[in-house]
Amino acid sequence: xxxxxEIAQYxxxxxxTVSRVMxxxxxxxxxxxxxxxxxxxxxxxxxxINAIHLSKGKTNLIGVIIPFTNHPYYGAIVxxxxxxxxxxxxxxxxxxxxxxxxxxxxxxxxxxxxQLDGIIVCSRISEMKVLxxxxxxxPIILCEDTAQAELSSISIDHYAAFSSALEYVxxxxxxxxxYSLGRKKSRNSSLRTKAFNDIMNKYxxxxxxxWLFEGSYHIKDGEKLxxxxxxxxxKPEAIIITNDDTAAxxxxxANKFGMKVPEDVAILGFNNDSLSEMLDITTVxxxxxxxxxxxxxxxxNPKVIRHVKLDYTLMKRKxx
Amino acid sequence: xxxxxEIAQYxxxxxxTVSRVMxxxxxxxxxxxxxxxxxxxxxxxxxxINAIHLSKGKTNLIGVIIPFTNHPYYGAIVxxxxxxxxxxxxxxxxxxxxxxxxxxxxxxxxxxxxQLDGIIVCSRISEMKVLxxxxxxxPIILCEDTAQAELSSISIDHYAAFSSALEYVxxxxxxxxxYSLGRKKSRNSSLRTKAFNDIMNKYxxxxxxxWLFEGSYHIKDGEKLxxxxxxxxxKPEAIIITNDDTAAxxxxxANKFGMKVPEDVAILGFNNDSLSEMLDITTVxxxxxxxxxxxxxxxxNPKVIRHVKLDYTLMKRKxx
DNA sequence: TTGTAGGCGTTATCAA
DNA sequence: TTGATAACGCCTACAA
Numbered sequence: 001x002x003x004x005x006e007i008a009q010y011x012x013x014x015x016x017t018v019s020r021v022m023x024x025x026x027x028x029x030x031x032x033x034x035x036x037x038x039x040x041x042x043x044x045x046x047x048x049i050n051a052i053h054l055s056k057g058k059t060n061l062i063g064v065i066i067p068f069t070n071h072p073y074y075g076a077i078v079x080x081x082x083x084x085x086x087x088x089x090x091x092x093x094x095x096x097x098x099x100x101x102x103x104x105x106x107x108x109x110x111x112x113x114x115q116l117d118g119i120i121v122c123s124r125i126s127e128m129k130v131l132x133x134x135x136x137x138x139p140i141i142l143c144e145d146t147a148q149a150e151l152s153s154i155s156i157d158h159y160a161a162f163s164s165a166l167e168y169v170x171x172x173x174x175x176x177x178x179y180s181l182g183r184k185k186s187r188n189s190s191l192r193t194k195a196f197n198d199i200m201n202k203y204x205x206x207x208x209x210x211w212l213f214e215g216s217y218h219i220k221d222g223e224k225l226x227x228x229x230x231x232x233x234x235k236p237e238a239i240i241i242t243n244d245d246t247a248a249x250x251x252x253x254a255n256k257f258g259m260k261v262p263e264d265v266a267i268l269g270f271n272n273d274s275l276s277e278m279l280d281i282t283t284v285x286x287x288x289x290x291x292x293x294x295x296x297x298x299x300x301n302p303k304v305i306r307h308v309k310l311d312y313t314l315m316k317r318k319x320x
Numbered sequence: 321x322x323x324x325x326e327i328a329q330y331x332x333x334x335x336x337t338v339s340r341v342m343x344x345x346x347x348x349x350x351x352x353x354x355x356x357x358x359x360x361x362x363x364x365x366x367x368x369i370n371a372i373h374l375s376k377g378k379t380n381l382i383g384v385i386i387p388f389t390n391h392p393y394y395g396a397i398v399x400x401x402x403x404x405x406x407x408x409x410x411x412x413x414x415x416x417x418x419x420x421x422x423x424x425x426x427x428x429x430x431x432x433x434x435q436l437d438g439i440i441v442c443s444r445i446s447e448m449k450v451l452x453x454x455x456x457x458x459p460i461i462l463c464e465d466t467a468q469a470e471l472s473s474i475s476i477d478h479y480a481a482f483s484s485a486l487e488y489v490x491x492x493x494x495x496x497x498x499y500s501l502g503r504k505k506s507r508n509s510s511l512r513t514k515a516f517n518d519i520m521n522k523y524x525x526x527x528x529x530x531w532l533f534e535g536s537y538h539i540k541d542g543e544k545l546x547x548x549x550x551x552x553x554x555k556p557e558a559i560i561i562t563n564d565d566t567a568a569x570x571x572x573x574a575n576k577f578g579m580k581v582p583e584d585v586a587i588l589g590f591n592n593d594s595l596s597e598m599l600d601i602t603t604v605x606x607x608x609x610x611x612x613x614x615x616x617x618x619x620x621n622p623k624v625i626r627h628v629k630l631d632y633t634l635m636k637r638k639x640x
Numbered sequence: 641t642t643g644t645a646g647g648c649g650t651t652a653t654c655a656a
Numbered sequence: 657t658t659g660a661t662a663a664c665g666c667c668t669a670c671a672a
Contacts, residue, residue, distance in 0.1 A: 003649050014659040019651060027657050049433035050379065051649035053370040054664050059435075061413070069402060070395030078389045082416045086423075091430075092414050093381070096402045103406075110411075113369035115379075219594045252598040274539045275595070278572040323665055334643045339667060347641050371665035374648050 002043045011039035022047060053114075062299060063107045063119040065095045071217065072245060072273045073288065077122055077143065080292020088300060090117070099183070101125045108134040118302070120295045124187065139302035141295045144187045146307070152298040154308045156286050158188045161312040162195040162240070165268055165284050169238050170203055172320055174266060178211030178236030180225055180246060192242060211236045222249020229265070230257065238266035238320060244276035244283055251279060251319065266320035272313075280318040287311070322363045331359035342367060373434075382619060383427045383439040385415045391537065392565060392593045393608065397442055397463065400612020408620060410437070419503070421445045428454040438622070440615045444507065459622035461615045464507045466627070472618040474628045476606050478508045481632040482515040482560070485588055485604050489558050490523055492640055494586060498531030498556030500545055500566060512562060531556045542569020549585070550577065558586035558640060564596035564603055571599060571639065586640035592633075600638040607631070 021036040066074040097103035118139040145155040181189040200207040241247040247269035272285035341356040386394040417423035438459040465475040501509040520527040561567040567589035592605035
C-alpha cells in the first residue's frame with residue numbers, strides 16, 4: 001500500500017507538500033501540485049483514513065443506538081439522522097441493542113475509545129447516570145423527553161401528546177379506556193402513564209390495572225394484544241396503542257374475528273406510519289424524521305445543552 | 321487524554337507490558353499486571369482505537385449499502401447482518417443511498433481508505449466493473465443473484481422463485497397476468513422479467529407491456545399501483561407484486577374502493593413480511609435474515625469466492 | 641518475562 | 657512557498 005512518503009519521493013517533494021495537496025491547502029505552487037497529482041495517479045495512491053483519525057482525534061462517525069432496525073418508528077428516525085449526518089460529512093454506525101444493555105455499553109466504549117465522535121440514543125437502556133459518565137468523551141444526544149439538564153435531548157412532549165389523544169377519546173364519550181405501551185419502564189412510557197392517570201382522575205374514570213397492556217412494538221404484537229383484550233370479561237371499549245404497527249395488527253386481527261373497529265372497540269394509534277394512513281387509523285402524528293435531523297443538529301453544537309421539543313398532530317380518521 | 325506511555329510510567333513498566341496487559345497476552349507477571357491495572361484505573365485510561373486501527377490496518381467495521389432504512393425488506397437483512405457481524409466482533413456502518421450512485425461510491429472510498437474492512441451491497445447501483453475495481457481494497461459481498469464469478473454473493477434464486485410464483489398463478493387458471501417490480505433495471509428485476517417472459521411464452525399467454533408496473537417499494541406505492549391498475553380498460557386479473565408492502569397497499573386501497581381480493585383481482589406478494597401474514601396475502605417467503613447472516617459469513621472468508629443461493633417458499637394464503 | 645525501538649500514515653508546527 | 661520533524665497512540669519484532 002503506497003503512502004504519502006512514497007508519493008513525496010516520486011514527486012520529488014516533501015510529505016508536507018503532498019499533505020497540502022491532498023487537503024487543498026493554499027501555498028502550493030502549480031508545478032509541485034501537478035507533479036504530486038501525477039504521482040498520486042501513477043502510484044494509485046489513496047489515504048489511510050485511520051492515520052488521519054489518529055492524527056486529528058476524530059472519525060466523523062456518529063453512533064446511533066436503537067432497539068430494532070426493522071421497525072418503522074426507528075427506521076424513520078434513522079432516516080432523518082442519516083440524511084442530516086451525511087449533509088455535515090458524517091456517517092452512522094448502527095447499534096441494534098434489542099434492549100440488551102451490553103450493546104449500549106459497546107457504543108459508549110467506542111465513544112470513549114474515539115471511534116465515534118458522538119452518540120445519538122434513540123431508546124435508552126442504561127440509567128442516565130451511566131450516560132452522563134460517558135459524556136466527557138463526546139456529545140451524547142438523547143431522543144427522549146428527559147427532564148435532565150446535563151444532556152441535550154430532542155423529543156416529542158409525550159405527556160402532552162398522550163394527554164391530548166386521551167382527551168380526544170374521552171370527548172368521544174368513551175369511559176372504559178385502556179392503553180398499550182412498549183416497555184413499561186421507559187421514559188416515554190412513564191410520561192404516558194402519568195398522563196393517563198392524570199386525565200382519568202380528572203374525569204373520574206375507571207383506571208383498571210388490567211387495561212394497561214405492555215410489549216407492543218410490532219404488528220404481530222397487535223395480534224396478541226387483540227387476543228388478550230378479547231379474552232377479557234370486562235373489556236375496555238377504547239384502546240390507545242402507542243404505535244401504529246401494533247394498532248394495525250390489532251385491527252386486522254379483530255377483523256379476522258369478525259369484529260369491527262370502532263364499532264366493537266375503538267383504537268387510537270401513534271406515529272402516523274403510512275400503514276395507519278392506509279387503514280384509516282386515527283393516530284398521533286410524530287415528526288420522526290425531524291427528530292433525527294434535530295438530533296444531529298444538537299450533536300453539532302455540543303457546547304449548549306438544549307432540550308428541544310417537537311410538535312405532534314392528532315390525525316382524526318376512522319378508528320375512533 | 322492519558323495514553324499508554326503515561327500508564328507505563330505510572331506503573332513503572334514499559335509500554336509493551338501495558339500493551340500486553342491490554343491485549344491479554346501471556347507472559348506478564350501477576351505483580352506487573354496488577355500495577356498496570358491499577359494505573360489504568362487511577363488514570364482513567366482508555367485506548368485510542370484509531371491508533372490500533374492504524375497499527376493493525378483494520379477497523380472491524382463493515383459497510384452496508386441499502387437504498388432505504390425504513391423498509392421491511394432491508395430492515396430484515398440489516399437485522400441479520402448486524403446480528404452475525406456483532407457475533408464476530410464487527411460493527412455496521414449504514415450507507416443509505418436512496419439509489420444515488422454517489423453514496424455508494426462514498427462507501428467504496430471508505431473501503432479504499434481502510435475505514436471499512438469490507439462492504440456488503442444489498443442493492444447495487446454502480447456497474448459490476450466498478451465494484452470489481454474496489455475489490456482489491458477489501459471483500460465486497462453482493463446480496464444479489466449475480467452470475468459474475470469474481471465477487472462473492474448471497475441471494476435467492478430470483479428466477480426460480482418468480483417462476484414458481486407465476487406457475488402457481490397460471491395453475492390457478494389466470495390468463496391475464498401482470499407484475500410489478502422495484503427498479504426495472506436492477507439485477508433482481510431483470511431475472512424476474514426473464515422468468516415472466518419465459519413462463520408466459522411457455523403457456524402462450526398474453527404478455528402485455530402495460531401490465532408490467534414499476535417503482536413498487538412502499539405501502540403507498542401500492543395505492544398508486546391500484547389506481548394505475550384500476551384506470552386501465554383492459555386489466556390484468558392477477559398481479560404478482562414483488563414486495564408485500566406494496567401488495568398490502570394495493571389490497572387495502574382496493575378494499576377502500578369496494579373491490580375484493582382475489583375476487584376482483586388476485587394478488588401474489590413477495591417477502592412474507594408480517595404484514596402479509598396479517599392480511600393473508602399469498603406470498604413468496606424469502607429468508608432475509610439468513611441473507612444477512614450469510615453475507616457476513618462470506619465476508620469472513622474472502623479467500624474463496626462463493627455464490628450462495630437460499631431457498632424460498634410459497635406461502636399459500638388467501639389473495640389468489 | 642520484560643524492555644527498546646521502529647513502524648503504522650497523517651497532520652501540524654516551525655523554521656527557512 | 658517549502659521541508660524537517662515532532663506529534664498522534666498503539667503494536668510488535670527483537671533483544672535481553
